[in-house]
Amino acid sequence: MPPLVEVSGLHFRYGKARVRGHDDAWTLRDLTLNIEDGSTLGVVGESGSGKSTLVRVLCGLLHPQQGAVRFDGRDIREWLSESQTDLRRRNQIVFQSPRRSLDPRMSIRRALGQPVRALERRVPSDTELIEWLERVGLGSEILQRYPHQLSGGQLQRVGIARAISVKPSVLYADEPVSALDVSVQAQVLNLLMDVRSQFGLTLVMVSHDLGVVSRLCEEVIVMKDGLIIEAGRTSEVLANPQTAYTESLVTAARTVSLAAPDH
Amino acid sequence: MLEIRDLSVSIGPHEIVHIDALDLPAGRRVGLVGESGSGKTMTAMSIVGLQPADAKVTGSITFEGSELLGRSETEMAKVRGGDIGLILQDPARALDPMMRIGRQVSEAIRLHMNLSRKEVVDRVLSLLAQVQLPDPEQLLRRYPHQLSGGQQQRVLIASAIACDPKLLIADEPTTALDVTVQEGILELLVQLSDERGMGVLFVSHDLGVVRFVCEEIAVVYGGRLVEVGPTTSVVRTSRHRYTESLLAANPGIAASDELEQYVGRRLDVIRGSVPALGDFPTGCRFRDRCDFASDACREPPPTMISEHGHRFRCWNPAGGDVDAAAG
Numbered sequence: 166m167p168p169l170v171e172v173s174g175l176h177f178r179y180g181k182a183r184v185r186g187h188d189d190a191w192t193l194r195d196l197t198l199n200i201e202d203g204s205t206l207g208v209v210g211e212s213g214s215g216k217s218t219l220v221r222v223l224c225g226l227l228h229p230q231q232g233a234v235r236f237d238g239r240d241i242r243e244w245l246s247e248s249q250t251d252l253r254r255r256n257q258i259v260f261q262s263p264r265r266s267l268d269p270r271m272s273i274r275r276a277l278g279q280p281v282r283a284l285e286r287r288v289p290s291d292t293e294l295i296e297w298l299e300r301v302g303l304g305s306e307i308l309q310r311y312p313h314q315l316s317g318g319q320l321q322r323v324g325i326a327r328a329i330s331v332k333p334s335v336l337y338a339d340e341p342v343s344a345l346d347v348s349v350q351a352q353v354l355n356l357l358m359d360v361r362s363q364f365g366l367t368l369v370m371v372s373h374d375l376g377v378v379s380r381l382c383e384e385v386i387v388m389k390d391g392l393i394i395e396a397g398r399t400s401e402v403l404a405n406p407q408t409a410y411t412e413s414l415v416t417a418a419r420t421v422s423l424a425a426p427d428h
Numbered sequence: 429m430l431e432i433r434d435l436s437v438s439i440g441p442h443e444i445v446h447i448d449a450l451d452l453p454a455g456r457r458v459g460l461v462g463e464s465g466s467g468k469t470m471t472a473m474s475i476v477g478l479q480p481a482d483a484k485v486t487g488s489i490t491f492e493g494s495e496l497l498g499r500s501e502t503e504m505a506k507v508r509g510g511d512i513g514l515i516l517q518d519p520a521r522a523l524d525p526m527m528r529i530g531r532q533v534s535e536a537i538r539l540h541m542n543l544s545r546k547e548v549v550d551r552v553l554s555l556l557a558q559v560q561l562p563d564p565e566q567l568l569r570r571y572p573h574q575l576s577g578g579q580q581q582r583v584l585i586a587s588a589i590a591c592d593p594k595l596l597i598a599d600e601p602t603t604a605l606d607v608t609v610q611e612g613i614l615e616l617l618v619q620l621s622d623e624r625g626m627g628v629l630f631v632s633h634d635l636g637v638v639r640f641v642c643e644e645i646a647v648v649y650g651g652r653l654v655e656v657g658p659t660t661s662v663v664r665t666s667r668h669r670y671t672e673s674l675l676a677a678n679p680g681i682a683a684s685d686e687l688e689q690y691v692g693r694r695l696d697v698i699r700g701s702v703p704a705l706g707d708f709p710t711g712c713r714f715r716d717r718c719d720f721a722s723d724a725c726r727e728p729p730p731t732m733i734s735e736h737g738h739r740f741r742c743w744n745p746a747g748g749d750v751d752a753a754a755g
Binding site for chain 1: 607663677680684687690701
């Protein structure tokens, strides 16, 4: 079976920012990458390395200037012109700040039903809404509430419930827990693992936290300045980093890891 | 140097913080750890008189022998940025976007010290060098948006230490930063504290970060101190069940030869979430989320039990019965 997502020679830059003779103008440079159906991929790197941009390009939200992205065997441009709603439905994103990704004036009932209304052109029943909430460990009482009445952890659960309501193939999670307390992070990470195995999702997780990635993702790519500088099985990349940059990420993560030896 | 006794902070009918005793000796780095809503920030802010206007603070906070509570706003303003420095979580919001870095860092110096213009500039340059920012001369004329998050946090540290404080309060100073940048900032804080003999009260939800910086850890839950002790002792042999669960929930990064077996393995979680104010159970405030709660926990927890300088209050402590002889 061909990979679910195939990326080759991908270049992307924002706007028309073009500096003659400078490769730096590219936010993403010459990326080649395959994502197998059902796999778990971590995307790590520092702020500005292009991680979030890559996710948006793979979902068809941003359009690359060069190179190609194929999703399920078809070029993404073809998807966008012929079956855009299908592409959107099958690629869902959970964002970093749950508070900013939900409309403050929309009740949870409306926010949760939004993807199905937009992509399946129908109004979900209360039974469905409650079932979606139950999947993520929330009760029906929050349906009439508004985002400001929920905690960060609850909002992130709503974000996950919304994303999986349209039965996607790939769930992109862009720093899904970095705005949360450590104790809440653990709950949300477990939830992501659960829904992934329950719905057979492919999970692509952007994170600057190698501890988180090492728990959830079997494969990892390391990005720096718009390039993929290292890729492989997470356990191998973290145990034997091949570049100085990856090594510095691992060292920094170990510094604040509880598993590190006492100093 | 800093002594907190019977500190109580209430808003309306709810007592948000009640800390019977917490000390910070001169030059020590103490971590205040807990989840959102545990009252850790409220505790730190009441030390410098920055609690919300409707909060009622009673008890005693002494700094170098003199009482801080009940001082007028003018007197507190002299303490803040003078003897006690402050760094907050989000550097981008703590800096004035319209103010050049030079002015920003010199603000405290101009308020607290009587120096000539030349002396102020020299001091700012030396501070920017101490927080390891490149090209201080250039930096003076820059605006905050021209700096990265890590550089902005270094600027804030420079302002906080500008008047040689004896105590630095840092509230989640690296939460908004990348891991590699975080490492640099944490190392800088430790180094500055060592060089200057400056005490640090480090507030964070992340025990991994606190462990790196602090010599002592105080864990708070529901506004109450549940465990205090030397870092290694609290992390390696935690006694309170809440500390134990917080440690277990931290994913961290496994040793190289164990990485393989951790992929896809669920994390240990603490059941439920921190209750809303006024919804905490009677007795031990953690008991409805604790896997070890027994009937005894309906009663208020025992007063702090002390073992080799490690204090905790729990009816069913991790690691077995209390070593009474060690008291």
